[in-house]
Amino acid sequence: MVNPISYTPGQDPMQPRPFRVVRAIRETADVVTLELEAQSGPPLAFQPGQFTMLYVFGVGEVPISISGDPHKPARLVQTIRRVGLVTEALCKLGRGDVVGVRGPFGSHWPLEQARGGDVVIVAGGIGLPPLRPAIYHILHQRQDYGRVYLLYGARTPADLLFPEELKRWQHTLAHAPGASPVRVTVDRAEGGWDGAVGVVTSLIPVLPIDPLRTTALMVGPEVMMRFTISELRKRGIPEENLYLSMERNMKCAVGFCGHCQYGPHFICKDGPVLAFPRVRDWITRKEV
Amino acid sequence: MPSKQRKPTLAVWKFASCDGCQLSLLDCEDELLQVAGAVQIANFLEASSAVQPGPYDLSLVEGSITTPHDAERIQAIRKSSRFLVTIGACATAGGIQALRNFADVEEFTRIVYAKPEYIKTLKHSTPISEHVKVDFELRGCPINKGQLLEVISAFLHKRRPNIPQHSVCLECKARGTVCVMVAQGTPCLGPVTQAGCGAICPAYQRGCYGCFGPQENPNTVALSAWWTLLGLDEAAQQRAFRTYNAGAKAFSKEAERHG
Amino acid sequence: MQKGPFVLERSGLLQLLQALKAKGYLTLGPTVREGAIVYDQLSRLEDLPIGYTDHQEGGTYRLRRRGDEALFGYNVGPHSWKRFLHPPILRLFRARKINGGFEFEHEAEALPNYAFIGVRACELLAIRVQDQVFLGGAYQDPHYKARRERVFIVAVNCTQAGNTCFCASVQSGPKAQAGFDLALTEVLEGDRHYFVGEVGSERGAEVLGEIPHRAALPSEVAQAEAKVAQATRQMGRSLATEGLKEMLYQNLEHPRWEQVAARCLSCGNCTQVCPTCFCTSVEDHTDLSGVAERTRRWDSCFTADFSYLHGGSVRVSTKARYRQWLTHKLATWQDQFGMLGCVGCGRCITWCPVGIDLTEEVAAMRGAHV
C-alpha cells in the first residue's frame, strides 16, 4: 500500500485541489459514485477507512469516505448519498465537472493487525462504501486473512449498493467453497426479495468465526453500531478487536475547527476509525 | 451567469409593513445592478411599473397579514411562487403591529380613527408562515442587506444561505465590542436574540432591543432574572419583549410572564 | 546582552514602544474603551489605562480609579490576544470559475508585525495552548503561523489579582515563566515608578539594547517579587486541578449540569472571550457574480449548528452544550493536547452575562462526589 501524502508545510490545508469527474455512477435512487482524477499534481494515495473533504464550487464542503481500491490510487472513488444540499450538488455532478478535494484525512482500518485472523465487516446503508477499500485490500492479499464475512443491511433491496460486486465477493472473499461470506439483509423486502429480512445484527450469532482471532470493522448509524458491538461481544470477540467509524460535524478535517469532537477524540484526526475501547465510555451516552 | 439561460424571475410583495425591508434591496447600491443582471425583476411595485405575470421563481414577501383580503392575497402569491422567502420582522413574526394581538383591536381603532366604524381589520397581525408554506425566513427589523444578498445569491447558486441562528453575542464579540450588560449594567436582549444585524446596538453603547427575534435556543427566563438584578421592573421587562418581534413565540411567552 | 534582571524607568516604557515601532512593529496593548480595558493600538503611554483598575465579578465588570498612576494596575479585560493571532473572521480563499473548473485567487495578505504589550502570564500560556492546537499537530494553520511567528511579546506580571481569576491554581501565573521576549513587573514605591524586567529571547535583548536600562538591584528584584507574591495571595477564585479530569468523566450525568443549564443563555460569550477556545466555522459563499469565497469565523459549541449532523444537532440541550464546553476545557483537552484548556484568566466568569462560574460548577460537582 502506498503511504498517504503528508501535508507540505507552507500550503494551506484548507485549500482544496481541483479534481475532474471522469465517471459518475448512479448506484441507487439517492446514491452516486464519483470517480475523480487530479487535474494536476500527484494522485491521492490513501489507506482504507480514510476520507476526503469534497468541495462543490460555492455550495459547500463535506466529509466523504473513499470507497475505491487503495491499490489503484490514480482514480479517487467516492460514494455519496444525497441527504442535503452539498450531497445533492455532489450527486448531480457529471463527467467533466470539477470538484475540490482535500485529504486524505483520518485514521484507517487496522488491516495489518487483522492479518492472520478472521474478519467480520458489518455495514449499514451508506456504511458500505467506507468499508469497500478494506474489502479490496483483503481481496488483494486474501491469503493473509482467515474467514472474512461481510454483513450488510440496507433499507430495501433497491437500496443495496454495489449488487454486482456483492455477488462477486461471495466467491472471491470465500475462504472455502460454499462459505457464503457475504450476508445481506434488508429492513423491508420488496420486489421479489428472497433474502434475509431484519436487522444486520441478527446475522451475527450464527457466524462461524474464531472469536479471539477475529477483527470486526463496522460502519453504520450509531444505534446499529451499538447493537453490533453488543452482539459481537456476546460472541466473545475482544473489545480491542472491534473497530468502528464515527461521524460528527466537520468543518476543517484537520483538527482546527473543533466541530468533530467526540469526547476526547477529534473524529477527523483520531478517527473516523476508532477501536471500541476508546469510545466505550461515550457511545452509550446521549448528546456527546 | 450564463446569459443564454432564462433568468430566474423575482417578485417582491408587500403586506402590512413600513417598506423598509423592500428598501433594503434598493439600498444594496453596490450590488443592485448585479442583482438585476442575475434575476429578472418581474414584479416589484416599489421599484418598477413593469409588472409581469407569474409564476415567479423567487418571491420576497414583506409585511404581516392583518386583513381578510391580505389573507387571500398571500395564498395566490404562494401559488405563483416557486420559492417564497419572507423578509423582515413583520413577515416572520407579525411585526410591531402584532402588538394589537395583546390588546383590544376595537379599542385601538377608536384611539386612532375618528370614525372607527369604517375600519375593518383582523384581530391579529400574523406572520406569513401562519398562512402559507414559507421556504426561508429572513429575520430583522429591518433585514440586513448583506443577509438579503446572501439569501438571493444562495438561491441563485442553489445552496443554503449562511444565515446563523445563534445569539447576537457572537457577533458582538467578533466585532470586539465591550458587553454593555457586563460593563455598564445595561439590559441587553442580545443573548436571546438572533444574530444578523452585526450587533450594532452594543457597538453604539446601548442594549440590543431584539429586532432579529429570538435566537435558536433562547433562555429568556434566565435573562430576565438577571435583568431583575440589574433593577429592571416587570413592566419594563414586558415592554422589552413586546416590540418588533412581539409575536414571536419565545418573546410573547416571556412577555406574558411579566404581565 | 542583558543577562540578569534589569530596571526600566517609567519613561523607558515609552522608549520601548518607540523602539518597537521603529523596528516596524504595530504596538498593541491595553487601553480604555467603552468602559473597559481592551486591546488596541498603542502609540503613547497616555493610551494605556493610567491609574485605572477593574473590579470584576461574575457577570460584572467596572472600571475604577486606583488613586495612583500605575500603568498596569488591572487584570485582563474582554479581549484576548487571540483576536490578533486567530482573528474572529478570516477569508481563507476566493475562487472563480474558469472553463469548466475553477481557479483560486491568491492575494498576498499584508500582515503587520504585532508587538503585544502587557501580556499577562495566563495569556502567555493561552498562546502556548493555541500554538499546540494550530501548530502542534500533523497540520499547521498557515494563517495562525504567519501571525504567530512575527509577534513580539512584552509580558507584564500581575501585581494584583482580579476577583475572578485563578491562575495560581492552574499554575499559569501570576508570573510569566516563558514565551515572552521581555517581561516586566511594575513597581510603584513612594515616588518611584519603574519596571523590573527580564529578557526572554534574543529579539528581546536586541530591543532592550536600544533603550536605556540598567541592571536591577537585589532590593528592586525583591520588591517586584513581593508584588507578584501579593497577587497570588489575593486570587479571588481557585480551581482544584487534581483528579479533575477523572472527576468530570465520572460525573457526566451529574444533576448539576441541568441546574447550570437552567441559568445558561447558550449565548456563547464564554467561548468567545476565552483565550484558548479556538473553534471556528468554515463557510463557503458565493456572491452574485459567482465568485466563491471561503471564510472562517469564531464559532461556539453553544450553537445548534456546531454539532449538526444531517437530521439535527447532536447536542440539542443546553445541558449537553455546557457539558461539552466545560469538559472540553478541563478534561478532554488534557487527552487531546496534554494540557488544560483553561489558564485561569476568569474571563468566562466575568463576561458571562449571567455570571456563570466554572469554578463554582466544578466545586459543586466535586462536593457532591468526593
Add this chain to the structure above:
Amino acid sequence: MGETPKPQQTKTIRVGNLARVEGEGALYVRVKGSQVEEVRLNIFEPPRFFEAFLRGRSFAEVPDITARICGICPVAYQMSSCQALEAALGVQVEGPLKALRRLLYCGEWIESHALHIYFLHLPDFLGYPDAVRLAQDQPERIQQALALKKTGNELMALLGGREIHPINVKVGGFYRVPRKAELLDLRDKLERAREIALQTVHFVGGLDFPDFAPDYTFVSLRQEGEYPILGGRLVSSRGLDIAVAEFEQHFREEHVPHSNALHATLEGRPYLVGPLARYNLNFDQLPTAVQAAAREAGLGPVCRNPFQSIVVRAVETLYACEEALRLIAEYEEPDAPSLAITPRAGEGAGCSEAPRGILYHRYRIDEQGLITEARIVPPTSQNQKMIEEDLRQFVAANLELPKPELTLRCEQTIRNYDPCISCATHFLRLEIEQAP
C-alpha cells in the same frame, strides 16, 4: 387606443396598483363627458395603529417605535418624536448634538431624494418602467445615482448605526456620538456626492415638463438662518406663521365617509407640503451656490409646477450635501452623547421636515415618562387632498390625451408628491372587507 372622449361618454381611469410609490395604493378617476366626476386615491395599505400602542410605552422607546411607521424616512419620525418629547420633558438639544441630528437628517434627505429622483420619478420622464431598465441604456447615470444615494446611506449608517431604522437616536441626543475623525472620513465621498447632485440639478432641469401650475397653499417650517430641516415655525404662502405647538388649532383632519383618505386642511382648505413648499418659502435661506444652481436649472425663487418637484428635489439634495460638509467641518465632539433626562408629566409637540414634507408629532406623558396620548400627522396624509385636487385639475385640462397616456400622466402626477403611503396609513380610512 387614441380615442378622444365623446360628449357624455363615461371614461374611467383605473390603476390597480400604483407603482414606484412607497406603500400600496390605487387610483380611480371617473370622467363623464368633460366633467371629472370622481377622483380617488385609494389606499389599501392596512392600518397599523401606532398611536394606540404607543400608549403605555416609555418615552425612551418612542423614537425606535415611530421609526417603524416608515422605512423610507425613519429619521424624520425619530426626529419629530424626539423634538416633541423633549418639549414635553422640558429639555432642549443644542450645539453639536443638534448639529449631528441635522447631519443625520441630511443623510436621509440625500438617500430619499436620490431614490425618488432616479428610481421613482425619472423613469416617467424618460419613458422607462424603472431605473434598472434605464440603467441598461444609461449605466453611468444610474451608477452615479447609486453612488449619491449610497453616500446618504453611509452618513445614516455612521450616525445612526444603520440606514433603515437607525438605532442611535435617543430622546436627548444619541447613544454614541462619532469622533471627528470618523466624520472626516466621509468628506471625500460627500464632495463627490455634491458633484453628482449638481449634475443632477442640471440634468433634471432639462427634462420636459407639462405646463401645470396650480395655485397652491404651501406650508413648511421656517427658521431664520437655515433652510428648514429640524424645528422652526410653521409658515404658509398665505401668511400663516405659528409655533409648532399651535399646529392642531389651524390644521384639521376630517374623516370623510365618501373618501378613502383622511383629509387634512389648513383653515378648511387643502395645502401642500414637501420640497416645493420648502423651496418656495425658504429660497432665501439656500446658500448662494445652491440658488445659482437652481437658477441654472431654470428655477426661479418660486416654482409651482408639481412636475418640476424633481428639480427642486435635486436642488435640495445638493443643499443637503453642502450642509453635511459644513456640519462636518464645524463639528466639535460634545462632552456627553445625550442630555440627562428625568421623566416628568407633560405634553409637547414637534415637527421636522421629512423628505416629503412636515411631519408633526404630539405626545402627552405621565410622571413616570409613559405615553398617555400620541398624535402623528405625516406629510403624505397632508398632501392627500391636494393630490386628488391636482388629479382633478390635470385630468380636466388634458381630456384630449389618449387614455394610456392620460393614465400614465395621472400616475406621474401622484409620483410628483413622492407619496409615502406606508406613512399615511397609520391613520387613513380603509376600504376593507368585514373581518371574520
